[in-house]
Amino acid sequence: MSRAVAIETIKLRKTYGTLAAVDDLTFQVYAGEVFGLLGPNGAGKSTTLRILITLLRPTSGQAIVLGHDVARDADLVRRLIGYVPQERAIDRFLTGREHLLLLADLYHLPKDEAQRRIPELLKLVDLEARADQPAKTYSGGMKRKLDIACGLLPNPKVLFLDEPTLGLDVQSRLRIWDYVRQLKARGITIVMTTNYLDEADQLCDRLAILDGGRIRAMGSPAELKAGLGGDIVSLTIGAEDAGRIEALATALRVLPMVRAVTAKPSGLDIRVESSEKALPAVLEAANRTSCRLELVDYHRPRLDDVFVAHTGHAIRSEFPETEE
Numbered sequence: 347m348s349r350a351v352a353i354e355t356i357k358l359r360k361t362y363g364t365l366a367a368v369d370d371l372t373f374q375v376y377a378g379e380v381f382g383l384l385g386p387n388g389a390g391k392s393t394t395l396r397i398l399i400t401l402l403r404p405t406s407g408q409a410i411v412l413g414h415d416v417a418r419d420a421d422l423v424r425r426l427i428g429y430v431p432q433e434r435a436i437d438r439f440l441t442g443r444e445h446l447l448l449l450a451d452l453y454h455l456p457k458d459e460a461q462r463r464i465p466e467l468l469k470l471v472d473l474e475a476r477a478d479q480p481a482k483t484y485s486g487g488m489k490r491k492l493d494i495a496c497g498l499l500p501n502p503k504v505l506f507l508d509e510p511t512l513g514l515d516v517q518s519r520l521r522i523w524d525y526v527r528q529l530k531a532r533g534i535t536i537v538m539t540t541n542y543l544d545e546a547d548q549l550c551d552r553l554a555i556l557d558g559g560r561i562r563a564m565g566s567p568a569e570l571k572a573g574l575g576g577d578i579v580s581l582t583i584g585a586e587d588a589g590r591i592e593a594l595a596t597a598l599r600v601l602p603m604v605r606a607v608t609a610k611p612s613g614l615d616i617r618v619e620s621s622e623k624a625l626p627a628v629l630e631a632a633n634r635t636s637c638r639l640e641l642v643d644y645h646r647p648r649l650d651d652v653f654v655a656h657t658g659h660a661i662r663s664e665f666p667e668t669e670e
């Protein structure tokens with residue numbers, strides 16, 4: 347059975363001078379799903395979102411939202427969608443309720459509809475108690491909740507969320523995940539960007555892994571993990587042996603049971619068919635290259651392993667990493 351498509355992009359491309367911020371993006375978002383764009387800083391997530399919400403014109407390619415071309419029918423598209431930007435546009439002096447009232451005016455929402463929807467939205471995001479205090483007194487999580495209420499005011503069929511939980515504490519993040527699930531349950535299609543692996547894993551029905559403006563992999567989190575197959579053996583190597591990590595990586599790459607090796611500052615991630623079969627040879631190679639192992643861990647592929655396998659690097663790193 348084919349599923350209804352809410353959004354489709356075909357070879358979407360946006361360049362700034364010689365930089366391709368997004369390049370050759372072709373994907374579909376199904377009606378009613380939560381679709382994620384997962385990638386590190388500068389991957390092209392916000393650029394993609396801004397094209398879909400008609401704020402940016404693509405250099406080439408096409409994007410269709412609910413049957414309408416974003417470049418040709420921008421006005422139509424705008425009437426059907428909601429958008430929560432990455433950078434909040436909250437005025438510090440207005441109260442939460444005043445923000446929503448102001449937006450209702452901008453959207454030309456009929457008065458009685460605004461009177462009905464605003465308390466509903468404040469309730470949905472747990473801001474009733476603080477609704478009449480200036481937004482400058484809100485915590486980061488509360489401001490984000492107000493952002494989401496603003497995005498929902500026009501009663502959109504599709505909601506675009508740019509980094510909905512960036513920089514929030516664990517509890518606020520869980521609350522926002524909860525809202526997203528509630529919105530999905532109401533039948534709203536959600537497209538969100540994130541650079542949090544756990545968020546993509548927990549919340550998204552399907553996701554596209556974006557790096558350097560291109561899609562590196564796409565599918566449900568379960569499909570992406572299953573697609574790697576095998577196991578991941580992760581070695582942590584003592585700081586005094588850090589200079590020998592490359593030699594160990596080279597020794598491992600020639601082993602028949604090793605599929606790929608990624609070096610990190612603290613050790614190595616090794617993709618193998620089966621950790622039970624590969625471990626003896628891995629340990630032997632460490633011994634041979636005089637790398638003292640501080641920790642050996644093995645597990646089924648996780649989303650971070652999927653990211654590394656398709657991009658050659660970790661999604662986030664404190665230090666530069668060497669690529670496979």
Ligand SMILES: Nc1ncnc2c1ncn2[C@@H]1O[C@H](COP(=O)(O)OP(=O)(O)OP(=O)(O)O)[C@@H](O)[C@H]1O
Pocket residue numbers: 362365366367368385386387388389390391392393394432541
């Ligand atoms: N107006 C612009 N002019 C020039 N370059 C731009 C412009 N907007 C974005 N870029 C570049 O395009 C690339 C993609 O940017 P984008 O904001 O889409 O990334 P992102 O994935 O949203 O990153 P982040 O996680 O930091 O929000 C980056 O290299 C960025 O510097």
Ligand SMILES: [Mg+2]
Pocket residue numbers: 391392393432508
């Ligand atoms: Mg961004």
